Amino acid sequence: STRYSTKIKTPTNAGTAHEVSNKQRIFFTDPVSPGSIFFLPNGTKIFNKLLQFMKLQQQHKYGFQEVVTPLIYRKSLWEQSGHWDNYKDDMFRVMGSDTSKEEYGLKPMNCPGHCVIFKRFDRSYNELPVRLSDFSPLHRNEASGALSGLTRVRKFHQDDGHIFCAPGQVEEEIIKCLKLVDLCYTKIFPLSESLQSAAYSLELSTRPDNFIGDIEIWNHAEDVLKDILMKSGKEWEINEGDGAFYGPKIDIKVSDKSGKSHQIATIQLDFQLPERFDLRYKDRDNTYKRPIMIHRAVFGSLERFLAMLIDRNEGKWPFWLNPRQAMIIPVNTKQAAQVDASRKLLSYLRHEGDPNDDMPVPLNSFHFNVDIDERAEPVGYRIKDALTKDYSYLIIIGDKEVESSKYAVRTRQDRALEHLTSQEIFAKFSDLERRYV
Amino acid sequence: STRYSTKIKTPTNAGTAHEVSNKQRIFFTDPVSPGSIFFLPNGTKIFNKLLQFMKLQQQHKYGFQEVVTPLIYRKSLWEQSGHWDNYKDDMFRVMGSDTSKEEYGLKPMNCPGHCVIFKRFDRSYNELPVRLSDFSPLHRNEASGALSGLTRVRKFHQDDGHIFCAPGQVEEEIIKCLKLVDLCYTKIFPLSESLQSAAYSLELSTRPDNFIGDIEIWNHAEDVLKDILMKSGKEWEINEGDGAFYGPKIDIKVSDKSGKSHQIATIQLDFQLPERFDLRYKDRDNTYKRPIMIHRAVFGSLERFLAMLIDRNEGKWPFWLNPRQAMIIPVNTKQAAQVDASRKLLSYLRHEGDPNDDMPVPLNSFHFNVDIDERAEPVGYRIKDALTKDYSYLIIIGDKEVESSKYAVRTRQDRALEHLTSQEIFAKFSDLERRYV
Ligand SMILES: [Zn+2]
Ligand SMILES: [Zn+2]
Numbered sequence: 087s088t089r090y091s092t093k094i095k096t097p098t099n100a101g102t103a104h105e106v107s108n109k110q111r112i113f114f115t116d117p118v119s120p121g122s123i124f125f126l127p128n129g130t131k132i133f134n135k136l137l138q139f140m141k142l143q144q145q146h147k148y149g150f151q152e153v154v155t156p157l158i159y160r161k162s163l164w165e166q167s168g169h170w171d172n173y174k175d176d177m178f179r180v181m182g183s184d185t186s187k188e189e190y191g192l193k194p195m196n197c198p199g200h201c202v203i204f205k206r207f208d209r210s211y212n213e214l215p216v217r218l219s220d221f222s223p224l225h226r227n228e229a230s231g232a233l234s235g236l237t238r239v240r241k242f243h244q245d246d247g248h249i250f251c252a253p254g255q256v257e258e259e260i261i262k263c264l265k266l267v268d269l270c271y272t273k274i275f276p277l278s279e280s281l282q283s284a285a286y287s288l289e290l291s292t293r294p295d296n297f298i299g300d301i302e303i304w305n306h307a308e309d310v311l312k313d314i315l316m317k318s319g320k321e322w323e324i325n326e327g328d329g330a331f332y333g334p335k336i337d338i339k340v341s342d343k344s345g346k347s348h349q350i351a352t353i354q355l356d357f358q359l360p361e362r363f364d365l366r367y368k369d370r371d372n373t374y375k376r377p378i379m380i381h382r383a384v385f386g387s388l389e390r391f392l393a394m395l396i397d398r399n400e401g402k403w404p405f406w407l408n409p410r411q412a413m414i415i416p417v418n419t420k421q422a423a424q425v426d427a428s429r430k431l432l433s434y435l436r437h438e439g440d441p442n443d444d445m446p447v448p449l450n451s452f453h454f455n456v457d458i459d460e461r462a463e464p465v466g467y468r469i470k471d472a473l474t475k476d477y478s479y480l481i482i483i484g485d486k487e488v489e490s491s492k493y494a495v496r497t498r499q500d501r502a503l504e505h506l507t508s509q510e511i512f513a514k515f516s517d518l519e520r521r522y523v
Numbered sequence: 524s525t526r527y528s529t530k531i532k533t534p535t536n537a538g539t540a541h542e543v544s545n546k547q548r549i550f551f552t553d554p555v556s557p558g559s560i561f562f563l564p565n566g567t568k569i570f571n572k573l574l575q576f577m578k579l580q581q582q583h584k585y586g587f588q589e590v591v592t593p594l595i596y597r598k599s600l601w602e603q604s605g606h607w608d609n610y611k612d613d614m615f616r617v618m619g620s621d622t623s624k625e626e627y628g629l630k631p632m633n634c635p636g637h638c639v640i641f642k643r644f645d646r647s648y649n650e651l652p653v654r655l656s657d658f659s660p661l662h663r664n665e666a667s668g669a670l671s672g673l674t675r676v677r678k679f680h681q682d683d684g685h686i687f688c689a690p691g692q693v694e695e696e697i698i699k700c701l702k703l704v705d706l707c708y709t710k711i712f713p714l715s716e717s718l719q720s721a722a723y724s725l726e727l728s729t730r731p732d733n734f735i736g737d738i739e740i741w742n743h744a745e746d747v748l749k750d751i752l753m754k755s756g757k758e759w760e761i762n763e764g765d766g767a768f769y770g771p772k773i774d775i776k777v778s779d780k781s782g783k784s785h786q787i788a789t790i791q792l793d794f795q796l797p798e799r800f801d802l803r804y805k806d807r808d809n810t811y812k813r814p815i816m817i818h819r820a821v822f823g824s825l826e827r828f829l830a831m832l833i834d835r836n837e838g839k840w841p842f843w844l845n846p847r848q849a850m851i852i853p854v855n856t857k858q859a860a861q862v863d864a865s866r867k868l869l870s871y872l873r874h875e876g877d878p879n880d881d882m883p884v885p886l887n888s889f890h891f892n893v894d895i896d897e898r899a900e901p902v903g904y905r906i907k908d909a910l911t912k913d914y915s916y917l918i919i920i921g922d923k924e925v926e927s928s929k930y931a932v933r934t935r936q937d938r939a940l941e942h943l944t945s946q947e948i949f950a951k952f953s954d955l956e957r958r959y960v
Binding site for chain 2: 114116117118119122123124125126127129130131133134135138139142143145146147148149151152153154155156157158159160162163174175176177178179180181182183190192199202203206218223225227241262265266268269272273274406436437438439440441442444446447448449450451452453519520521522
């Protein structure tokens with residue numbers, strides 16, 4: 087993660103997130119833990135899908151290896167990393183009941199822990215780059231007055247990653263980071279104001295006056311970054327002298343509906359932590375060299391990213407993320423055959439196991455978030471209600487559908503009915519999820 | 524989780540876990556965070572697979588809903604739950620930099636947070652049972668002298684779950700909990716000493732002298748539990764008066780290789796927390812009733828469960844859990860065609876995306892942990908080496924295999940070769956993972 091980030095501007099429209107959350111039971115906060123989100127089952131479904139998406143991309147397309155790391159570290163580690171001097175007031179302190187013993191810091195970022203992992207083994211040039219990803223909960227002690235919904239929190243999760251590489255590998259690594267950013271923000275999560283405007287903008291921040299390290303390494307790195315940005319064909323601008331003292335960075339920003347710009351992803355070079363932790367690898371020539379560290383996050387804070395998604399979609403989730411993917415509506419709830427067929431389809435699409443048998447639910451299986459509305463209300467009323475509740479699909483089952491075993495499927499947006507068998511619906515839904523649509 | 528658990532006996536054989544871990548790079552510990560595990564990439568793969576398995580069973584076979592909850596809670600919550608009086612010394616305290624402000628407790632268990640969720644909404648009889656699952660990291664301040672590998676830790680993860688139900692639902696809920704236990708310990712993770720002995724044993728602990736609550740509720744609950752155990756056809760015994768003061772419980776125990784018995788799963792009734800949090804639901808007759816709370820975990824601590832798996836398998840993981848699923852070995856590494864075919868198969872079985880295109884890695888896709896040994900060493904040497912490293916499968920590619928596009932596949936245990944196309948290998952591996960074999 088960004089190491090000593092300044093407060094990040096967040097969507098102004100916290101109202102939308104609250105409204106959608108109340109309607110869909112996504113999350114809540116409570117004074118028992120100010121600034122920590124309680125994700126309800128529907129919110130947890132969305133949260134887990136976002137994680138799943140990112141883990142798959144990082145591990146199977148971009149060469150990351152996931153690790154699970156401690157949450158509390160001795161004060162001495164934070165002194166070594168420099169956080170104790172620079173960041174102490176934003177950190178939570180942890181103590182055992184014997185408060186005279188050494189205290190711990192509850193981690194606000196994963197970087198020092200990843201340095202410990204890198205340092206643990208003798209590293210050779212031929213295993214670089216080492217790319218570690220981590221989804222640990224992080225804590226920062228924001229002032230209680232500033233806390234707000236999903237956007238100003240004390241506990242959050244980052245799709246965090248650190249790359250330890252040789253100086254000559256920086257270019258390729260940054261290009262790959264930007265590819266993943268592009269995949270996310272143009273293809274899977276278009277957050278921008280309109281299809282006309284760019285999905286996101288890029289900002290390069292360069293060497294500040296109080297920089298540390300070798301000026302030639304800085305110059306080279308900045309040249310590499312500029313060159314990459316130039317060739318990217320994307321909008322970008324430069325903030326001269328606005329980099330962190332330990333390295334230049336690229337921030338990725340999107341605009342919310344009101345046109346306000348927000349930082350989401352970040353890619354940050356670090357010449358300092360490898361020094362502080364005395365990280366090294368054995369090069370081809372048998373001498374020890376210092377790796378460069380790259381901090382990067384694509385979603386950034388998952389909580390904030392979720393807020394931006396809601397700001398944009400107002401609860402109209404794409405199918406794959408929707409905790410309410412389809413509502414099944416038997417036309418006449420007094421017709422046992424219609425209700426039976428509806429319940430069978432419900433169980434088929436949920437792909438539920440029987441608690442009484444000893445067959446495990448298979449790994450990597452699809453299970454759709456489908457509900458049934460069997461209330462003795464007019465069908466038109468129930469259709470309208472399901473639309474109000476933002477279901478992606480409605481599946482309507484009358485006598486004709488029961489007889490043909492082909493059910494009437496319509497989307498949220500379009501009244502047009504498609505008649506599909508249960509297998510066809512399952513295949514259609516699987517295809518949508520598989521492709522993140 | 525068990526609320527005020529006494530220290531749990533753990534496998535004595537920490538040596539095996541360390542040896543396997545060193546060989547396979549599964550985890551390590553470090554003085555920067557005593558008692559917190561660093562899971563390395565291979566360990567994280569196993570950890571995530573175990574989570575995936577349990578989440579699928581709980582959510583799609585046993586009706587649980589996953590939630591993500593805060594890690595730090597105000598002291599006042601722990602006072603309300605009773606932990607501050609009974610458990611304070613085992614908890615970590617958390618403070619902001621302004622230590623004069625109210626302090627927090629780093630959670631040692633999820634129960635109070637789940638009570639907050641239950642209480643947040645008006646609950647009706649027709650939404651019971653509410654079954655919440657949670658995989659939060661938990662912290663308990665074990666004495667530093669007692670810390671050991673995966674088994675005596677300060678940070679751990681439970682496959683934790685809490686069921687809030689009406690008194691009349693207890694029987695069915697307990698039966699279902701035991702079904703999931705049975706699925707795990709007889710079918711997916713047989714941990715017992717031999718196939719002859721029972722996979723696990725059950726112990727019922729009944730009302731102690733210092734019980735709280737209504738004696739008739741206790742009597743009824745104990746009768747229900749005895750009746751379930753009687754009908755289960757499993758070995759069980761009774762520990763009279765050994766229950767917690769807030770409710771009776773069933774502990775599930777397995778024996779390690781040395782024959783020593785260890786508690787793994789637990790199912791625990793709780794008549795007290797619903798009182799302390801004033802939990803209630805509106806019954807059919809429009810009056811408010813108190814739900815019963817059931818704490819249950821099947822793996823228990825994932826860290827300890829992993830230690831027990833290693834104690835049992837000594838690093839010979841079943842295919843689906845193995846971070847080293849297959850090793851590809853070109854017979855003659857000077858033959859470009861053999862090396863090419865090997866690399867192609869590697870990429871096919873890993874199912875890796877191209878970082879340069881904009882096709883996302885699909886949701887729920889299979890990606891096998893396959894490596895290649897291209898070293899210019901004799902094929903016999905490389906086969907032996909892969910076996911030493913505990914790969915589940917070896918795939919050997921010589922001229923004949925290149926020509927036929929059918930590759931020679933053998934298991935860790937058996938030299939017999941099966942000739943399969945890459946598609947057939949992928950299908951075979953997918954089938955093994957899908958079935959947790
Ligand atoms: Zn970082
Ligand atoms: Zn509990």
